Amino acid sequence: DFLNAFQEIIPAFGASTDDLERCRVNGMVECGSRHEHIYQRAMLLVEQVKVSKGSPLITCLLEGPSGSGKTSLAATIGIDSDFPYVKIISAESMIGLSESSKCAKIVKVFEDAYKSQLSIIVLDDIERLIEYVAIGPRFSNIISQTLLVLIKRLPPKGKNMLVIGTTSEVSFLDSVGIRDAFSVTYHVPTLKxxxxxxxxxxxxxxxxxxxxxxxxxxxxxxxxxxxxxxxxxxxxxxxxxxxxxxxxxxxxxxxxxxxxxxxxxxx
Amino acid sequence: DFLNAFQEIIPAFGASTDDLERCRVNGMVECGSRHEHIYQRAMLLVEQVKVSKGSPLITCLLEGPSGSGKTSLAATIGIDSDFPYVKIISAESMIGLSESSKCAKIVKVFEDAYKSQLSIIVLDDIERLIEYVAIGPRFSNIISQTLLVLIKRLPPKGKNMLVIGTTSEVSFLDSVGIRDAFSVTYHVPTLKxxxxxxxxxxxxxxxxxxxxxxxxxxxxxxxxxxxxxxxxxxxxxxxxxxxxxxxxxxxxxxxxxxxxxxxxxxx
Amino acid sequence: DFLNAFQEIIPAFGASTDDLERCRVNGMVECGSRHEHIYQRAMLLVEQVKVSKGSPLITCLLEGPSGSGKTSLAATIGIDSDFPYVKIISAESMIGLSESSKCAKIVKVFEDAYKSQLSIIVLDDIERLIEYVAIGPRFSNIISQTLLVLIKRLPPKGKNMLVIGTTSEVSFLDSVGIRDAFSVTYHVPTLKxxxxxxxxxxxxxxxxxxxxxxxxxxxxxxxxxxxxxxxxxxxxxxxxxxxxxxxxxxxxxxxxxxxxxxxxxxx
Amino acid sequence: DFLNAFQEIIPAFGASTDDLERCRVNGMVECGSRHEHIYQRAMLLVEQVKVSKGSPLITCLLEGPSGSGKTSLAATIGIDSDFPYVKIISAESMIGLSESSKCAKIVKVFEDAYKSQLSIIVLDDIERLIEYVAIGPRFSNIISQTLLVLIKRLPPKGKNMLVIGTTSEVSFLDSVGIRDAFSVTYHVPTLKxxxxxxxxxxxxxxxxxxxxxxxxxxxxxxxxxxxxxxxxxxxxxxxxxxxxxxxxxxxxxxxxxxxxxxxxxxx
Amino acid sequence: DFLNAFQEIIPAFGASTDDLERCRVNGMVECGSRHEHIYQRAMLLVEQVKVSKGSPLITCLLEGPSGSGKTSLAATIGIDSDFPYVKIISAESMIGLSESSKCAKIVKVFEDAYKSQLSIIVLDDIERLIEYVAIGPRFSNIISQTLLVLIKRLPPKGKNMLVIGTTSEVSFLDSVGIRDAFSVTYHVPTLKxxxxxxxxxxxxxxxxxxxxxxxxxxxxxxxxxxxxxxxxxxxxxxxxxxxxxxxxxxxxxxxxxxxxxxxxxxx
Amino acid sequence: DFLNAFQEIIPAFGASTDDLERCRVNGMVECGSRHEHIYQRAMLLVEQVKVSKGSPLITCLLEGPSGSGKTSLAATIGIDSDFPYVKIISAESMIGLSESSKCAKIVKVFEDAYKSQLSIIVLDDIERLIEYVAIGPRFSNIISQTLLVLIKRLPPKGKNMLVIGTTSEVSFLDSVGIRDAFSVTYHVPTLKxxxxxxxxxxxxxxxxxxxxxxxxxxxxxxxxxxxxxxxxxxxxxxxxxxxxxxxxxxxxxxxxxxxxxxxxxxx
Ligand SMILES: Nc1ncnc2c1ncn2[C@@H]1O[C@H](COP(=O)(O)OP(=O)(O)OP(=O)(O)O)[C@@H](O)[C@H]1O
Ligand SMILES: Nc1ncnc2c1ncn2[C@@H]1O[C@H](COP(=O)(O)OP(=O)(O)OP(=O)(O)O)[C@@H](O)[C@H]1O
Ligand SMILES: Nc1ncnc2c1ncn2[C@@H]1O[C@H](COP(=O)(O)OP(=O)(O)OP(=O)(O)O)[C@@H](O)[C@H]1O
Ligand SMILES: Nc1ncnc2c1ncn2[C@@H]1O[C@H](COP(=O)(O)OP(=O)(O)OP(=O)(O)O)[C@@H](O)[C@H]1O
Ligand SMILES: Nc1ncnc2c1ncn2[C@@H]1O[C@H](COP(=O)(O)OP(=O)(O)OP(=O)(O)O)[C@@H](O)[C@H]1O
Ligand SMILES: Nc1ncnc2c1ncn2[C@@H]1O[C@H](COP(=O)(O)OP(=O)(O)OP(=O)(O)O)[C@@H](O)[C@H]1O
Ligand SMILES: [Mg+2]
Ligand SMILES: [Mg+2]
Ligand SMILES: [Mg+2]
Ligand SMILES: [Mg+2]
Ligand SMILES: [Mg+2]
Ligand SMILES: [Mg+2]
The missing domain is CATH 1.10.8 (Helicase, Ruva Protein; domain 3)
Known part of the structure; x- marks a missing residue:
């Protein structure tokens, strides 16, 4: 069947450090103070998650033009956090699935994360996850609603979580209310x-x-x-x-x- | 199957006091006279429901900007009412369900409540329950119609009920006729x-x-x-x-x- | 299954006098000459149905703002007619059903009525029966078409029928051609x-x-x-x-x- | 099941003279020269069908405001033709059927008629057959396409057929190309x-x-x-x-x- | 079942000369030089197909107002070509089929033709094949896409094919890109x-x-x-x-x- | 069943050199410096793919008016590359398949290619692959999303791939974000x-x-x-x-x- 068609090359769902490494295929070089600043602020959020009592869930959106380094940055934060559970959710690993199967996979990652004391989930290229095209516009409302709820739902008592989203279509995310659902947003720029x-x-x-x-x-x-x-x-x-x-x-x-x-x- | 994917962490449908408590994760502090006024008025409705002969159903909508304290307020009213049946219906507990399953769950809560002499149902974040996004706009008409009927349907003879809705999208609710279906509406403001x-x-x-x-x-x-x-x-x-x-x-x-x-x- | 979820509290389909009584929960008081006039005219139609040879089907629409007393008025006419078959069709008793099941239920009531010498059917809140929301606008065309045909289809030879519709959305009913399909329309006003x-x-x-x-x-x-x-x-x-x-x-x-x-x- | 719900009162599909009679419940009176003229022209078409060699199929549309007498006129032509096969296709006998079942029923009537030397088919209230509502507008394209083909498809060699359509929505039929598909159109007026x-x-x-x-x-x-x-x-x-x-x-x-x-x- | 309902009168799919003859029910008379010119040009294409090495597929569209003689012309070309395989694909023989069944039938005719050294396929009334109505506009994209590919797909090596399309809606075909997909287009006029x-x-x-x-x-x-x-x-x-x-x-x-x-x- | 209807003439999915040859049915002649320039640049990309460490995936779009020679050019690059795996994905070989089957077939070609050290995939006539028509516009979002992900997804470590797309509708591809997803774009012109x-x-x-x-x-x-x-x-x-x-x-x-x-x- 269809699912089997590409099962061979997809390992267990979720991202091992290997998968995170593959997200920054050219490695990380210094590329200016603005990228640096975002990295430092994000690492402060990582620490906040570690110690927070009142905010068991912190969410942060990295937005910027195509290719500006968002995914690499998110992967790097995940790697540097040393949290026991770090997963990246990307459209690559869900090609050809139905909308409801995609929802189920996404929910599964959150459920798994809830079992961990500290966790990071990267929602990579959110517009791709929700199957957005500018014409229409069209997108999957089922997946959008699922994300809207998941990024506001508190983990169970005693568990803390950081969610990092990335997107090149921030104005679209704005119009469906997803940008507003994040606690903070950082703009990842092109190079000067x-x-x-x-x-x-x-x-x-x-x-x-x-x-x-x-x-x-x-x-x-x-x-x-x-x-x-x-x-x-x-x-x-x-x-x-x-x-x-x-x-x-x-x-x-x-x-x-x-x-x-x-x-x-x-x- | 999909439903099982997150069954483990969802207890029996409905909200125990624990669930209501979890809705106000930072507790309740005094935050000005306007919040206070709404609380008092709502508690008068609670009393009206207790003694009413002619209005077996009273409905009240709390609307205001995102994060203004609506859910916490509704949960607090539920807790302070001391009614035998208090349930919160929120999108969190229905992630990934089909529209018709969501309807069935919502109807089930009302049916359960009808068995109780006095009951409170909180419809939390109504726009999320009906899967609203501003683009289009899109939303579930099936769920909307179900809510439109439920918030006007009288409980059986001898049973009285209070329904509290919350929303950050009051103008949308207005345009689908849900705001008008509530007896009264209170605006929960940001802080001055x-x-x-x-x-x-x-x-x-x-x-x-x-x-x-x-x-x-x-x-x-x-x-x-x-x-x-x-x-x-x-x-x-x-x-x-x-x-x-x-x-x-x-x-x-x-x-x-x-x-x-x-x-x-x-x- | 879903249907069973609320079967317990719904008695056999159709409205006994009890159900009609429940439609006017606060009883009927005198509230001005305009309400009175409508009641008298409608009772003339009741009599016309009793004796008519040439018009086996008479249809009458009560329209007016939300809460103006339409349902109570229709129920009262039904009760006062003393016809052997008086039924109210309302969205309340069809919550959660699919469009085609709703059609089947509605058709069933008409078929049942056709067996009676004299019958009254109340189509309560027609906009709710056809799942109307103003945005879009959206509504069920299947149910609309069914109603459009039913309110013009003659009962079998020798049977006479009165259909009373109620609505708060007369301009919508106009735009789908349902208002025109009724023989007469009365406006139920707010109070002066x-x-x-x-x-x-x-x-x-x-x-x-x-x-x-x-x-x-x-x-x-x-x-x-x-x-x-x-x-x-x-x-x-x-x-x-x-x-x-x-x-x-x-x-x-x-x-x-x-x-x-x-x-x-x-x- | 659903279909059975109203089978009892629907006799075998098609219209016996009885059914045609029921279409003019108040009988036929003289109502002016314009109605008369249409009747005479239509009877000429009936004769043309009888003798035609080159035009095995003639089609004629009666359009006019709601209640102007179109159905009665069509039924009268059918009765007066004395053709062996005269059937009326109306939405009444297809309530609640799916679009494709409606198509199948309509096709069946044509196939039956093709077996008869001379036949008349009345397509009554075409806008209702194709489930038209002005809002949108919405209608069944499947049924429309079926009609568009059927009213241009020649019967088998040696068989002649007259198709009479009626409608109150001629401008809509125009916009979907159905009016143009008829050979001639007559306007049935209100009374002066x-x-x-x-x-x-x-x-x-x-x-x-x-x-x-x-x-x-x-x-x-x-x-x-x-x-x-x-x-x-x-x-x-x-x-x-x-x-x-x-x-x-x-x-x-x-x-x-x-x-x-x-x-x-x-x- | 539905398909059987009209199987009796439809012979094996495709058009024998008989079927082609039935397409010009009034025979062919001389009707002016413009019709004549088109006939001659089309017969040149027939010859080109016979001898072509470099263009195994030639496609030609006949467009003009309703009733101008397009189908008769196409049938005449098919008859006069003396090719071993000549088939007409028309909506008449596909009434009531689903979109995908229609596609399958159309593809089947092409596949059959590919087995013949020389073949002609007439796509009659293309707008009807793709279920077009002007309102919306609506049409079957599945069938459109199938046609778009079929009229550009080369037959297997050594087989040559002529495709003749007819349409009364050339501007619509233009807007979906079908007119452009034909090599040449001729306008079939009304009579002067x-x-x-x-x-x-x-x-x-x-x-x-x-x-x-x-x-x-x-x-x-x-x-x-x-x-x-x-x-x-x-x-x-x-x-x-x-x-x-x-x-x-x-x-x-x-x-x-x-x-x-x-x-x-x-x- | 439907699939079998045309299985006979479709060999195993993918393009042997024979298939690539059939794409340039009139062979290749010199037709000016602009075509020549594109060919040379594309062959440089072929070489880059051979030696690249940092860019395992290079993507290139050939766009230009209908018939300008895009497919022939892409096929020629594929033939001249001497890569072990060269496949052309075109709508011709997927006629009549459902959207999801098309996705599965496309994914399968990529999965197969990932097993090869060096591979070229030609996405021919991308607008046809995604079932585009200008009216609406309509297209398959499922296939679009699949392509959007596939042309950015890196092959496994150690495998390098070149993807060549062709299109006559570059402004449409632009509006759904597909043009931007390619590394470079070349315009294939008409002849001067x-x-x-x-x-x-x-x-x-x-x-x-x-x-x-x-x-x-x-x-x-x-x-x-x-x-x-x-x-x-x-x-x-x-x-x-x-x-x-x-x-x-x-x-x-x-x-x-x-x-x-x-x-x-x-x-
Ligand atoms: N300091 C840096 N920050 C981010 N990326 C870097 C940095 N240094 C080098 N890179 C490289 O730059 C590339 C950035 O690509 P990346 O996929 O992260 O961008 P993106 O914004 O996610 O793109 P897209 O919009 O396509 O998703 C990677 O190959 C990464 O290895
Ligand atoms: N007097 C108060 N009223 C309401 N909330 C209070 C009050 N005092 C403290 N809080 C805290 O403020 C927060 C209010 O958040 P809450 O979820 O109720 O807002 P909301 O309006 O429902 O937000 P959203 O629009 O996201 O649904 C809670 O953490 C609650 O514990
Ligand atoms: N003379 C009267 N006519 C109508 N209603 C009356 C009258 N006297 C008292 N009532 C009371 O007024 C209320 C009218 O409500 P009712 O549900 O009939 O209004 P409605 O127009 O159907 O409302 P909605 O638009 O919500 O359907 C009932 O509770 C009824 O008991
Ligand atoms: N000469 C006549 N022509 C037509 N109808 C007549 C005539 N004389 C009397 N009638 C009566 O007038 C009524 C005409 O109604 P009919 O249903 O035919 O109208 P219609 O135009 O089909 O209405 P609708 O638009 O609702 O379908 C019938 O009851 C018929 O018996
Ligand atoms: N020279 C001629 N060319 C075409 N048709 C002719 C000619 N002479 C006579 N006819 C007759 O004219 C009629 C033309 O009708 P035909 O169905 O071919 O038109 P069409 O353009 O296909 O119509 P439609 O738009 O309805 O499909 C036929 O009955 C045919 O027998
Ligand atoms: N130098 C050349 N470059 C491209 N095509 C050439 C060249 N020389 C000859 N040809 C011929 O020109 C034709 C080009 O057609 P081709 O199908 O490649 O165009 P296309 O742009 O893909 O068309 P479409 O837009 O219909 O897909 C082929 O028959 C090919 O054999
Ligand atoms: Mg990225
Ligand atoms: Mg809230
Ligand atoms: Mg009412
Ligand atoms: Mg009529
Ligand atoms: Mg024709
Ligand atoms: Mg090409």
Missing amino acids: TEDAKKVLQQLNVFSDDDIDAAAEALNDMPIKKLYMLIEMAAQGEHGGEAEAIYSGKEKIAISHFFDCLQDMIRY | TEDAKKVLQQLNVFSDDDIDAAAEALNDMPIKKLYMLIEMAAQGEHGGEAEAIYSGKEKIAISHFFDCLQDMIRY | TEDAKKVLQQLNVFSDDDIDAAAEALNDMPIKKLYMLIEMAAQGEHGGEAEAIYSGKEKIAISHFFDCLQDMIRY | TEDAKKVLQQLNVFSDDDIDAAAEALNDMPIKKLYMLIEMAAQGEHGGEAEAIYSGKEKIAISHFFDCLQDMIRY | TEDAKKVLQQLNVFSDDDIDAAAEALNDMPIKKLYMLIEMAAQGEHGGEAEAIYSGKEKIAISHFFDCLQDMIRY | TEDAKKVLQQLNVFSDDDIDAAAEALNDMPIKKLYMLIEMAAQGEHGGEAEAIYSGKEKIAISHFFDCLQDMIRY
């Missing part, structure tokens, strides 16, 4: 020129002469696209140069870099 | 500066010098958010100060309090 | 000051000095709300006075009456 | 003063002095409402006069007639 | 005065004096309506003249012809 | 006069005198339509000339070519 420069220095693929021009051109780019772009450029105009670039033997030709940039932002 | 000050004095976490500035900043805040905010601030800028604050050894730094406030209302 | 005064005199709960002021304030109120309001006021400001008032020992304090009035019409 | 006078003379319930005033007041009334109104008026102001009126002993009091008229057209 | 005259001469039912006036009045009429009209007129004012007219003994009275014309175009 | 001339020279069916006029007339035509047009013209005015033209014995008559062109663009 200075942030991009910091990242490029760490990657070390441009000559010192080119790095400023490159960083300038990357102003307002999300970090995920930056990584894709650098890798395209590292191929060279005729392919085959990647190894030389990454080993440090050569640098990326700035003109080819601009060509690739244009492919990416043509529209 | 003076109300907030009264609450802060009872919590005793600010120094006398700061309390006025803090209360001023809290003008127009719902009481539920006030509790969340105070707890965040009590962690201190670097975490770990909560115990000292709550034990009275230290006070909340007013500057950190303002930082936290900004996180919460950034939008 | 003089009507209200007449009612208050019969209830005898105000001192002679206050009765005019009270009646003035009640201008344009539906009779059902008037009853609820009087009962609230009869409790007194601090509760416990109801018995003294109703026994005639004391009168309602006019100032408390105005307070209660304000609670009811705050919006 | 002179037509009404002719009818009243035949009924003989007014004194000669009153008949002109009455006819004047009936200008633009559909004939079906005229019958209902006369019967109401014949009851007299206090009931009980009907027999005397119809036996010719007394005449209708013109003032009471105007009262009844007002009840009917109040809106 | 001179075309009508040519047809009337062949029918020989008017006197020479009247034929020009008649043709003039028929300007812009579709040929199918012309046939229906002539037959109505041939009945004569009082019926019974048809035989005399068609045998050539008498001619149609021009005044009666104009009367009939008016019945047809009254709106 | 000079491109058309290059193609005509290769086809060698015009005399040298006519080739410029022909190319001029073909400005802005998609290459697929060019092929269809040339073949129509090659038939000659009276048919039968195709062989002589293609063998080079004769040339296409330019006037007939213009006639055919007009048939094609009449609207």
